[in-house]
Amino acid sequence: MALKRLLIGRPLKSTELGEQKLNKAKALAILSSDALSSVAYGPEQILIVLVTISMAAFWYSLPIAIGVLVLLTALILSYRQIIFAYPHGGGAYVVSKENLGVNAGLIAGGSLLVDYILTVAVSVSAGTDAITSAFPALHEHNVLIAIIFVVFITLLNLRGVTESATILAYPVYLFVIALFILIGAGLYQIAAGSVSPELHTPVGTPIAGISLFILLRAFASGSSALTGVEAISNAIPNFKEPAPVNAAKTLTAMGALLALLFSGIVVLAYYYGISPKEEVTVVSQIAEEIFGRNFMYFFIQGTTALILILAANTGYSAFPLLAVNLSRDKFIPRIFTVRGDRLGYSNGIIILGLLSILLIIAFQGQTEQLIPLYAVGVFIPFTLSQSGMMVKWIRERPAGWGVKLFINTIGALISFTVTIVFFLTKFAQVWPVIIFLPIIILTFYQIHKHYESVGEQLRTASLVSSIPIAGNVMIVPVAGITRVVENSINYAKSLKPDQIIAVNVAFDRESAKKLEEKWAKWQPEVRLVTLYSYYRSIIQPLSKFIDTIERKSSESHYQVTVIIPQFIPKKGWHNILHNQSSILIRTALLYRKNVVITTVPYHLQK
Known part of the structure; x- marks a missing residue:
């Protein structure tokens, strides 16, 4: 408990929930870090595709970047509309469920749940790559470093939204400042003529081997920079009032920053002729070209690594809230609706951390392996949410619905195109989506079916009649005459049952006879039944005896109750010194339908 308080902090009262709401500055830091951090690998993904043709094809990164910015604009405008239309949060899941049906909602919700797990894994893996780019000697320890960072961020989020936002705001804004300095210095050198024109191919140069397929593939890869755009619409309940207004302003600020940083990195990579390398990131190469390996280089690499790692916090902010919505609709376990000591949804936070660590281990921290799966997982909900908003505007036709419909239609078409391109061009990497998504949906329905069944059985209105207990x-299973047994017998007598039967499972007749003689003198009014077990099993003969009594009692509507004596040692470790047969008996009898199990504890004093 002391360690828990040290790591997580003191418990907060439920009345302190309002103090855990975020202002716009803190919300921008923790909810935009995923989208902003993708600037560090989004442009690189475009170049990775184009380099398969030749470095001369890098000029195509500029029109591709413009296409990505058009998609970003459409998504920002679309999600602003979602924020005001659904001010209680839920994002793509709620929009899809209410307008396209439950199946569409579950596809969006399931995709996003997996995507937030991937958000943590990709962000931390990319951040680790940034660190090992600056310090190559650490490269072989990528997985271990990534796991340590996941544990740190998990603990940070368990301490509460406000506290984690306060800590995370600094590295996010330092990253933004560092990249603006990098972009500003780079553009200054380009404008001053310090950058050789031989480093890049002039825009418009014909390139042999280029095709629409390659360009679409590069566009889809670059669109990975837009993951995380939807997080703000999921996390509206985390904002201070007026929550929708503050969320919309934060979303707009995030879109503007993302557009400037993304386009800036693409332009610098083109003019400086940067080519993607396996162990050195594009941002690292640009910083080294502009500043050399001095303080500014390490400042940029340090802040880039920090935001890439802390971008995982977007997943920690959005995953628990999405899980709450799915849990309230009875599609995932109800433990996700429980707030922890610090008023956060701690079960969701812990499960997200564990699943992310498993993913990092499975993929050995290889960011390139995760990004396509990560990106396609978010473009499916993008497509569904935009389509859902289209249906909403057509059905409700509010004032200005034509413009709103146009915005969501553009967003839906581009998102759908990107999704299809991902499946066509990166099928070898994204095929798991086709497998795990149906499994997740099926699991949702099985859980929902269980909750509906339980609810139906527990409702008093659904019971035809209730037979009174006569x-x-x-x-009472007994192993001898002890204070523990005496305590249980006295408890049974206090309930004034119709009959008390003490049952002893004996392994030999001599010890059984001695117990019967002592029992007759000690508790003459309580019947003792001896069961012989030639194979030294307690459970089997006891179970058969209880079944026999239960069958006879059910005919006359009598309730059978098994009272299990159990002594509790003063110190917990003392338990390993005793057989504690009572635990085995309780476990064996627990699932018998018509038998009540009661444990009567006897606490030892020393």
């Missing part, structure tokens, strides 16, 4: 037969 009496009670109590069975």
Whole structure:
């Protein structure tokens, strides 16, 4: 408990929930870090595709970047509309479920749940790559470094939204400042003529081997920079009032920053002729070209690594809230709706951290392996949410619905195109989506079916009649005459049952006879039944005896109750010194339908 308080902090009262809401500056830091951090690998993904043709094809990165910015604009405008249309949060899941049906909602929700796990894994893996780019000697320890960072961020989020936002705001804004300095210095050198024109191919130069397929593939890869755009619409409940207004302003600020940083990095990579390398990131190469390996280089690399790692926090902010919506609709376990000591949804936070660590280990921290799966997982909800908003505007036709419909239609068409391109061009990397998404949906329905079944059975209105209990037969398993047994017998007598039966499972007749003689003198009014077990099993003969009594009692509507004596040692470790047969008996009898199990503890004093 002391360690828990040290790591997580003191418990907060439920009345302090309002103090855990975020202002726009802190919300921008923790909810935009995923989108902003993708600037560090989004432009690189475009170049990775184009380099398969030749470095001369890098000029195509400029029109591709313009296409990505058009998609970004459409998504920002679309999600602003979602924020005001659904001010209680839920994002793509709620929009899709209410306008396209439950199946569409579950596809969006399932995709996003997986995507947020991937957000953590990709962000931390990319951040680790940035660190090992600056310090190559650490490259072989990528997985271990990534796991340590996931544990750190998990603990940070368990301490509460406000506290984690306060800590995370600094590195996010330092990253933004560092990249603006990098872009500004780079553009200054380009304008001053310090950058050789031989480093890049002039825009418009014909390139042999280029095709629409390659360009679409590069566009889809570059669109990975837009992952995380939807997080703000999922996390509206985390904002201070007026929550929708603050969320919309934060979304607009995020879109503007993302557009400037993304386009700036693409332009610098083109003019400086940067080519993607396996162990050195594009941002690292640009910083080294502009500043050399001095303080500014390490400042940029340090802040880039920090935001890439802390971008995982977007997943920690959005995953628990999405899980709450799915849980309230009975599609995932209800533990996700429980707030922890610090008023955050701690079960969602812990599960997200564990699943992310498993993913990092499975992929050995290889960011390139994760990004396509990560990106396609978010463009499916993008497409569904935009399509859902189209249906909403057509059905409701509010004032200005034509413009709103146009914005969502553009967003839906581009998002759908990107999704299809991902499947066509990166099928070898994104095929798991086709497998795990149906499994997730099926799991959702199985969980929902269970909750509906439980609810139906527990509702008093659904019961046709209730047969009254005519009496009670109590069975007390005993191993000898002890204070523990005496305590249980006295408890059974206090309930005034119709009959108390003490049951002893004996392994030999001599010890059984001695117990029967002592029992007759000690508790003459309580019947003792001896069961012989030639194979030294307690559970089997006891179970058969209880079944026999239960069958006879059910005919006359008597309730059978098994009272299990159990002594509790003063110190927990003392338990390993005792057989504690009572635990085995309780476990074996727990699932018997018509038998009540009661444990009567006897606490030892020393």
